[in-house]
Amino acid sequence: MGGQGLSLSELVVERGGRSVLDGLTLSVxxxxxxxxxxxNGAGKSTALFATLGLLPVVSGQVLVDGKDPASQPDAARASVAYLPETVALYEHLTARENVDYFLSLAGQSCTKAQIEEAFAQVRLNLAAQDQRLGAFSKGMRQKTAIALALLRQTPVLLLDEPTTGLDPQATQDFHALLLDLKASDVAILMVTHDLLGAVxxxxxxxxxxxxxxASEWQAESANPRFDLQALYGAFTQARVGHAAA
Ligand SMILES: Nc1ncnc2c1ncn2[C@@H]1O[C@H](COP(=O)(O)OP(=O)(O)O)[C@@H](O)[C@H]1O
Ligand SMILES: [Mg+2]
Structure with missing residues (x-):
């Protein structure tokens, strides 16, 4: 995979007549x-929608693996997989059928072996693969959606609050999977409330x-990777400031 990653430059996006993104710049x-x-309401999900080309950009630019969703919508969309805050899969279809269906919507087909390999990678067991989503826990739905994202083999992956509602074990499994994707050179942008998970x-x-x-921190190569106290301070201050506004 590899590629050019993701960049947002000086991005301005309006919703409901006001600037929700007001010059957002970041690169992955x-x-x-x-x-x-x-x-809440800081503009995180909006940043993902703009990256997906679902919202018009007033000024600034998004580049998804080098492609601008405004001028090259098809190429940009083919380069990005997205895990929404609420995973929208079909309850009456099995995990395998869901994956098959959404891959075909993306214009892709995968072999049975490839699909089983993706399910194995997300640690969704064989029996679960043929169960209807209606019976799934949030963690299992998440795994199904991630398997789909893996099969898409896009160079960029967007995740909106992926660990909200997951138990600690499922969160840990999920993070292990992200590290696998990182190792295969995917650029991952994850919106989260989970400061400890992010760390x-x-x-x-x-x-x-x-x-x-407002601020950005880079991981150190040695432990501790981040100054947790500084992060915690900035994060709570942001919330307090927002609540007071
Ligand atoms: N459909 C919408 N129409 C108008 N304003 C919206 C819409 N969705 C979100 N907003 C506004 O955009 C701002 C950012 O929302 P969002 O990106 O969802 O925040 P976050 O994901 O950080 O919680 C909020 O103030 C919200 O009120
Ligand atoms: Mg959001």
Whole structure:
């Protein structure tokens, strides 16, 4: 995979008549995990929608593996997989049928062996693969969606609050999977509320306040990877500031 990663430059996006993103700049190289933190309404999901080309950009630019969703929508969309905050899969279809169906929507077909390999990679056992989604836990739905994202083999992956509602074991499994994807050179942008989780897996942590990047921290090569106290301070201050506004 590899490629040129993801970059947002001076991005301005309006929703409901006001700037929700107000000059957001960040970049995620291939093989890098970027955790974007911020309070409710800070503009995190909006940043992902703009990256997917689902919202018009007032000014600035998005480049998904070098492609601008505004001018090259098809090429940009083919380069990015997205795990929404609420995984939208079909309840009455099995995990395998869901994956088959959504791959065909993306214009792709995979062999049975490839699909089973992806399920094995996300540790969704063989019996579960043929069960209907209706019976799945949140963690199992997440695994199904990640298997789909893996099969898409896109150079860029967007995740919106992927660990919200997962138990600690499922969160740990999920992070292990992100590290596998990082090793295969995917550029990963993850929106999260989970500061401790971000500290575990991210190479860069960014804090977004009112549609702008307020601070950014790079992981150190040695432990501790991040100054947790500084991060915690900035993060709680952002929330307090926002609540007071
Ligand atoms: N569909 C919408 N129409 C108008 N404004 C919206 C819409 N969705 C979100 N917003 C506004 O955009 C801002 C950022 O929302 P969002 O990107 O969802 O924040 P986050 O994901 O950081 O919680 C919020 O203030 C919200 O009110
Ligand atoms: Mg959101």
């Amino acid at each position: 190289p291939a093989g890098h995990i970027y955790a974007l933190l911020g309070g 575990d897996v991210a190479d860069t942590i960014g804090l977004i306040i009112d549609g702008k990047l």
